[in-house]
Amino acid sequence: MRERALPLRPSQYDLTSRCNLRCEGCLYFSGNDYLGHVDADEGGGVERFFAAEAARGVRYGYFSGAEPSLVQHKLVIAARHLPYGVVFTNGIQRISAEVPYRIHVSVWGGAATDKALRGADVQQKQVRNYRGDPRAVFVMTLNARNIDEIGEVAAMCADNDLALTFNHYSPTARYSRFIQGEGPGDRYHAISSAADNLVLQPVHLARAHDAIARLMDDATCKVVYSHEYNALIHDPAGLYPELLPGSDVAADCAVRLTNALRHYNTDFSASSEKCCTPNVDCRSCRLYAQSYATVLARATRSLRRPQELARAIRMWRVWCALFLNDDGLAAVASAP
Numbered sequence: 001m002r003e004r005a006l007p008l009r010p011s012q013y014d015l016t017s018r019c020n021l022r023c024e025g026c027l028y029f030s031g032n033d034y035l036g037h038v039d040a041d042e043g044g045g046v047e048r049f050f051a052a053e054a055a056r057g058v059r060y061g062y063f064s065g066a067e068p069s070l071v072q073h074k075l076v077i078a079a080r081h082l083p084y085g086v087v088f089t090n091g092i093q094r095i096s097a098e099v100p101y102r103i104h105v106s107v108w109g110g111a112a113t114d115k116a117l118r119g120a121d122v123q124q125k126q127v128r129n130y131r132g133d134p135r136a137v138f139v140m141t142l143n144a145r146n147i148d149e150i151g152e153v154a155a156m157c158a159d160n161d162l163a164l165t166f167n168h169y170s171p172t173a174r175y176s177r178f179i180q181g182e183g184p185g186d187r188y189h190a191i192s193s194a195a196d197n198l199v200l201q202p203v204h205l206a207r208a209h210d211a212i213a214r215l216m217d218d219a220t221c222k223v224v225y226s227h228e229y230n231a232l233i234h235d236p237a238g239l240y241p242e243l244l245p246g247s248d249v250a251a252d253c254a255v256r257l258t259n260a261l262r263h264y265n266t267d268f269s270a271s272s273e274k275c276c277t278p279n280v281d282c283r284s285c286r287l288y289a290q291s292y293a294t295v296l297a298r299a300t301r302s303l304r305r306p307q308e309l310a311r312a313i314r315m316w317r318v319w320c321a322l323f324l325n326d327d328g329l330a331a332v333a334s335a336p
């Protein structure tokens, strides 16, 4: 890793405020931070922006949107400057082979639940677009309604030569108010209620843990996950029991924004929020990219302790498999 890829020096880029779905409880459209930014679209400006990012040392991009496949010319430009990255997409439009990054395709459950929660039937398109594509990892966002559908999603991935991993629905402040009847609905807050919503309770976490553990032991599906992460992420206490004094912000989260780790809005202004998902409640945050970064940072911090080195290496291997589209590096990372 040191020879081939490090330092990664990541930053995060929202590429557009447009999306072609309306997912219930969408993190992006849950707050006001996305408002007031006009998408930067002019080719020369995008090129200069990513050239400047590379010049300040960034080598890894987290690309999201709303929906980045709608502006994929920006991904092609970014790839000329940042060697590594991951694109978070809903998979409806295929991202061109010119984009060399990992591509994470979000899935919200089995076909019927996915359609009910996202407002459209998209799984056939996702599979058609990414079947057998080595860049793609399908990411099932677990929520209170879909734990029993893990097997269905795993079968879909296995049938189509697709890798699978898991995210956890993490409620925003607005979603929590909405389900309590304290806030107005809109197209992203429409079908949930106090009695029937997406929030993972301890009972869901326990069932998810057990279902994923069984799946990892079943060789029919390519599951990119680890037993250690499975235990950590499903701990009902969460990853962030401690908050910064006098705030609601997690004390030990590896993706809080700094001068180096920046999050850019769609007009390429730098965000001044706590992180890239500022509407999420830190106490119940289990978002996978963020959680992997935190778990990895903690493991790396302790790797000089005797038993911890092997654990840190195992964590890095999973991270590489999930977030790097680099066959040579994957071979290094998976070497015994």
Ligand code: SF4
Pocket (backbone or CB within 6 Å): 019, 020, 021, 022, 023, 026, 027, 028, 029, 065, 066, 067, 089, 090
């Ligand atoms: S979750 Fe993603 S795909 Fe769904 S509405 Fe939000 S931005 Fe669009």
Ligand code: SF4
Pocket (backbone or CB within 6 Å): 240, 249, 250, 253, 254, 255, 256, 274, 275, 276, 277, 278, 280, 281, 282, 283, 285, 286, 287, 290
């Ligand atoms: S990534 Fe999650 S835990 Fe970290 S600051 Fe953002 S909401 Fe809080």
